[in-house]
Amino acid sequence: MEQVWFKSDLAEEIIKNNDIFDQTKSIVTDILSGRLQVTTLVENMGGVLTNKEIDNRERGMRFFTKILSEIPKDFLTEMQIKFVSKFYIDRLKDNHKVIPTVLEGYLYIVDMTNYNVQFSGEYFTVLFREVACQSQVRQDRYNIYLTILKLLERDAEYMKTLGPDFVYGVISAMDGERDPRNLLFLFNFLPNFLEKIPLGHLVEEMFEVISCYYPIDFHPSPNDPAPVARDDLANALSPCLCAIPEFAEHCLLLLIEKLDSSLRVAKIDSLVLLTKSCNTFKAESYVPFLKALWSSLNREISHKSDEVLKLAAHESLSALVAKLSTIANTDQSFENFIKGILISLQTAIAESTTVAQFVQATKVLLTAANASKESCEIITKAMIPAILAFYEFKTAPKLQIASLEFLGDMYELAQHWDLLEQIEKQVNEIPQLCLTAVNERTKEYQVVGFRTLIRVKNALKIDLVVPFVEILTYNIQHSEDDELLGISVETVHAIARKYPELVMEFVVKGKCDVQNLIQDKIALQKRLNLLSSLASIDDFTKIIIEEMLKVITSSNEEASKVIKALSSSLSNSSLYSNDKVAQIESDHGLIDSVLTWLDSEILTAKEPLEHGYSLISNTISSLPTEKQLNILSKHTTKLLEKCSVNEIHFQMLECLYRSIRQNVYNEHFEEILSLALKLALNSDKELVRLKSCYLIAHFLNKAENGQKFELMYELLKNYLSSCNRDDLNICPKLIFLYGWITKALVMRGSYLFQFWLKKIFISISNPECSLQGSDAIKIIMTDFPDCLNTKHHCRTSLLYRQRMFQNFTKMSENVVLTPEAKEAYVLSWAYILEKTPKTILNNEVNKIVPLAIDGLEYDNKDLILVMIDILIHFVQAKNISIAQSLQTILPRIINLTTYVKSMDVRIKSLQCLYEIANSYDTRLLLPYKQDILIDLAPSLDDKKRLVRNMAVKARTRWFLVGSPGENKEA
Template sequence: MDSIWFKPELADEIIKSNDIFEETHSIVADMISGHIDITHLVENMAGVLTNIEAENREKGMRFFTKLLKELPMDYLSEAQIKFIAKFYTDRLKDNHRIIPSVLEGYLVIIEMKHYNMNNTGEFLTMLFREVPCQSQVRQDRFNIYLIIQKLMEKDLDYMKVLGPDFVYGIISAMDGERDPRNLMFLFTFLPYFLKHVPLGHLVEEMFDVISCYYPIDFYPSPDDPAAVTRQDLASALAPCLCAVPEFAEHCLILLVEKLDSSLRLAKIDSLKLLAESCKTFKAESYGPFLKTLWSSINREISHKTDDELKMAAHEALSALVANLATTTNTDQAFENFTKGILISMQTAVAEATTVAHFVQATKVLLTVANASKESCIIITKSMIPATVAYYGFKTSSKLQIASLDFLGDLYGLAKHWQILEELHIQISEIPQLCLTAVSQQSKDYQIAGFKNLIIVKNVLPSDLVLPFVEILIYNIQHSQDNDLLGVSVETIHAIARKYPELIMNIVVKGKCDLNNLTQDKTALQKRLNLLSNLASIDDFTKVIIEEMLKIINANDVEASKVVEALNECISNNSLYSDKKVNQIESDHGLVDSILVWILKEIEGPLESLIHGFTLISNTICSLPSEKQLIILTKHAPDIIERCKEREVYYLVLECLYTPINQDIYNSKFEDIIRLSLNLSLHSDNELVRTRSCVLIAHFLNKAEYGQKFELLYELLKSYLTTCSRDDMELCPRLIILYGWVTKSLIMRGSDLFLFWLQKIMVTMSSPVYCKESSKAIQLIMTDHTEYLNQKYHCRTSLLYKQRMFQSFSTLTEKLGTLNESTKEHYLLSWAYVLEKVPKSVLNNEATRIVPIVIDSLEYDNKDLLIVMIDVLCHIVLGKHYLVADSLQTILPRLVNLSKYVKSMDVRIKSLQCLYDIANSYRTMLLLPHKQDILLDLAPSLDDKKRLVRNMAVRARTRWFLIGAPGEMKED
């Protein structure tokens, strides 16, 4: 026990040597074990803590604070903490050098278990009196703010009773703060403080000290790695300015003043502050300012080009109307304000001569109507009849169509606020107006009218159904426009849900003559599409499906068209849910009927059967496992036997097994995978080979880990080991199969994919097979809508593309030097990978990617160039140094590509990249290239394509401005 801290010489040791600071953990250990208590320790430190030299006292306080930090939080008793807290409080009167350690130490004391809040009052009084906060360094100011926050978190009730002196102390402490990190802390803390601590007579002083920062005009240093942005500060400041109702008058005067500013950011911040204030201020607070506020908001809403400013104005208006609406029954201000806007916008609508002016005014009305139920009633009651009338006296087709869209929006808001009953008279006029519109020959009128009718279908009177249906059926029979056809079918569907009996009689049994459906060949496919769509409605399902299946079962000459129509609709999940498909299969045996038809027709052209295969797959994938098993047990054995005789029957087998659930497995799987492997490599039919690969991939992806997966995987490996690698015809097929196997395994997250990917990569250096290897990489990275997707119950790892990038990148490093005959396909493989990986990967791996991208710009391959220029543009926007270092190589290649005759897209993208470079990198780097680029881009100004010319003008103008006085880089 001869350590120095047991002796009075401890004080001298602290003064003389810094090594003692490394011993604090030993001192703490002795304190915890009871060999020395804190009182004895303080006595031994007396010489340094009371030393005449401030420098020595500072060392003593640093030493003692370090000890406190290392003590367990529950070690000191309440009496000991009181003694230490009093000691630290007294030190606040000491030399300024002592203050940092005092603040650090008190932060530690506050966190201790037995700290008594009664110690707080004296400390804060002394802190505010003796320590001028803004005279301290940034970290010490932060510690002062942190002490206040932690004390409030510890005992809010105690802090409330400290009274005006505490509030004034905080005002004084933060007054003049300029550090963005400290301000961010204060702005985050202040709303809590203001809502819980009464300000008394200091409301104005508190608001003044906060509002001096408004609007934020701070911009971070470009060298700061963790910079606080201007937007961060602005977003945090706004809730402080409107934290309590007492701030209302001061805040509203301030934001009204700033709304009249010529500074764009001041306007945006003020509009956002107005929206934020509506969460706190009472509606009455806005009364004296409403006229001025509306004037300012309307001015900004009318801005022609600044979308951000317009959006902020709309959000502010919405928040203000919603706030005022809370006083509907007690104050006339809300109604007066809303009606004032209504009258103003009605005038603007009436005077609108362009769609842009009309939409601008109606958007304001929609914003007001969307803000509250009360405002919606006022706006819709007036504007629905006014808009119906407006349609009648406006002869401009575009304005009439815009008014129809506006009516649909108004109805949608009325439905949202559940006020349709109150508007029954007004909205009853809309269907008749829709009929007027669709009676026009113009496609635009008809689409607008039908879309509006779909929205208001619930108020469509029965006497208008027939006129609408006449026009709709005429469209379906005669129109060649896909947009009009689509909306016509959708409209009949909407009417059918409202009036199923009428549509059944007029359309299904009447105009479409379901009972003699295929007798009339005119527009048969369109009528079939309509009926298939209607079959998704319960009232129509039985009648339509039964009649369609009769045609298929009879092997009618038009059966293929029926199958196509059913397939198109049943594959649409928004029309046919899994439950609905399951019901149709249970009630009507859809799969059986389609299979019988396919087997009868399979000797003919396969193109006519493709929809049948897809329809079977789409139906089976919607069924539960037990029903899937019944279908497989019933049909698979016969189909497998037929496959042995004619390989075309394999297409039927594949459509049965591809969509099955993951939990299905039976003894036939081994036979099927052997058959699939044989056909994938030896069939002369490309479709059969592809479908064989697909089914193998599905089996490997969906098989549950364990015996099932291992059996299938071993069958695959053992079969492929027998295949000759010297067979010039077989090898390309093998490589494609490797691609499917790799894709299935990597998608399920299995590490086994790497073995097969390596096989593909080996062939990349072969001039004979490099093309197939790049196709295999493309196959792995491509999202297939019809294969290996979640709809067909496949496993899909979220990060499989990132994993593919990492593995591919690693394996390419082992390829060695590639000759010219293989390098293009190697780079094309890179393009397929880079095109599909997330942008974050491009950011993180730019050093690896940039040289590959630069190399790719030399090749005459449109697919390669489009992807690589896109990647380069993304890296340029990130201002990566490698691009800056390689400008001498990149710029001439991009200039050459700006004249690439084989692809307009390549020309546009190369010009876009040249623009991005000029807009991203420092002037001193770009200036040496300026004149050459200006000369080289001149031919693009006369390009035969307008889009290329536009991009050329933009790029050349930006290069022209490089080095010009007052040059500004875009953010």
């Protein structure tokens, strides 16, 4: 039986039968098979499409649009699409009830593969004449905008040919749009439209339509299921206002006007707009407005407390100077602008009486100088002599120190822009001023003098080297201040790179007397620190390392100091590259010498030998695979024999194997792993047990996937399964080891960690070993400088903390705890939450907030600090769970504001109270206001100044709750 859509009865069926809408897929099938033509279908629908009843015509168009949506995009030919397009264009003249379906249907048409964009000319002509866009509902307006976007993306060249009528139609269509979702779409679409379609004489009209939304003053409705944020709209609007050079005059007048307003958001939006405008407007466009722009920028940069506003002003100034510098060689306006800035700020600097005033002014100059090579040259030429004079004029120590730091900043900017030759005369004066500063003999002057000299070291002339080195070597021999010692060593190192011969004679062979290194024991360690730093310079390496190794191999009592100095310096990657360390090992046999020394000291040493172990570990880490294997082969057998006699030698074995590369493997691995497992559980020495756990973790983490890993894992599992877990002495050691095993496995991304984490979780639930279980969790979540990191070639999965959080969460479901185990359980959560990214925590608010609140009850500083920090995070996000729990949270936080054992806890709790008052609605806070104000009074008299400061901030904020003019929803 022939279907109804093959007959003219189809029209009547559409009018009367709702079920016909369910038959569209069958109709499409017949069209695709060729049994039914689209033109025939339209003819058969004629009765409904021309029906006198508006609702019937709307129904007919809705039916046909549904069919169009189900036809594959590549099926209809160009001729068929032309027919359908013409049909839909004619329908635009129909009643307003029909229009929505027409707009929707035309979107399906323009998406078709064979659609010819030239069909759209007639469509837009009729659309803009017959349809008042802003009279349509939100979705219909969106469909109009989307059609324009799709056709622009399809053929921008044709769209240009539509001329001013099309542009005017677009302007009219969006004029008066108020829906935030549609506005966001328009703002994202308009820059592309403006860039591709010439506006002709309609520039001002287009700008007015866009600028009426500026600045965005919008707050989403709390009932909106898909709210658009004000900032999203503001960020999308600003590129529209500066999308094309033709907008320049209108845009600059607008933003200058808004910069002068008192509305903070208008100021920030205007500064952002000014910054973005520099990407599109011509430099000449800014010239008439420079005086007004600098006046506004200078005012906002000088704002006392609003850091966001100040930062935005600095970014705008930087962008403006960079843009203007492009016409520096052709227009005097650029130089005049920079000189105007200089005059303003030189006055501000000369009049400054505090460091804050000085720094505020100099930051502006640095921003301008950093923006372009041309501005940097003008500013540095003027300011370096000015600051040299300022140093002499201003006798206040803090201002002199600040001026030296500014000179270092100026030098580095000139270096960045490759201007040192052009301002050579000016920069050559800076080292002399540094010498003046370090001659003051007070720490503050010397530190800043040396630090600035390091920054300008290339300007140091040979005649100043000896005076500097005299002061530096005196400091190294006599100073007890760690900061001054460190900067002194760093300064000698910097001078040595420029004048190696002088430093060799005067310092290495002279003051430090490297060839009689230990004859003078006064300040030996300080001299050794200096020499080991200088040894990183090629000119110094051989003579210094050889003399140091002589001390080590001679079993001299001062050898430990040499080891300490070498360990500290060689681990500093800014001094020693891996290649440099490998070269030292290859040329001088450093590891052999240190191992020999360790062997002679290990049984009798009164002090820890950690510097020796670290030196070997760090040196091994820098070597290539082949050299690592050679060293292991040379020493392993002897060390294993020594371990069998005295387990303390295991520390030497561990430092050899800790830093090997992932592809290093030899026949001793299983034997060493078995020994490490035995010592981890049975050794009486805590350090040996710790080093055993280190090595087990490293072996598990670095073993290559496949047979090697499986062999090690089975050996470990079999050994631990044979242990007697009822032995109370071995239980804490087992849990400690479980922590390291879990850490090693989860960091390499192995799912096997779950098995060991389950064991730790069970121990946390057991009151007898719950604290050891929480300590194991701490091990897993904590970073260690000497274990399981990339420096030691370990695998470090970026997401391992997230995996720990997820697995611990699953294990915690339905857990039942005794009161004795509850604290350890919450403490374990604290260790996990502290290291888990906050974005992950946001997904588990309902689980975490009760834990954080519970954690405030325990007398444990680390636990309390983590949990308050978590609460602060959720408070700042205005989370509803916190708002619903204020009755419980506030008394506990108030109680912690007087926590005697920790100033940090008192400060954090006061910060939490401040954030609560600053984040939640007044109506939620008012019931607690008076009690909080009374309870905060004791903190105002706290013995610690930082606590008092935070107490004032918190109490002031609570005092403002509910006050007239408070900018919060009631």
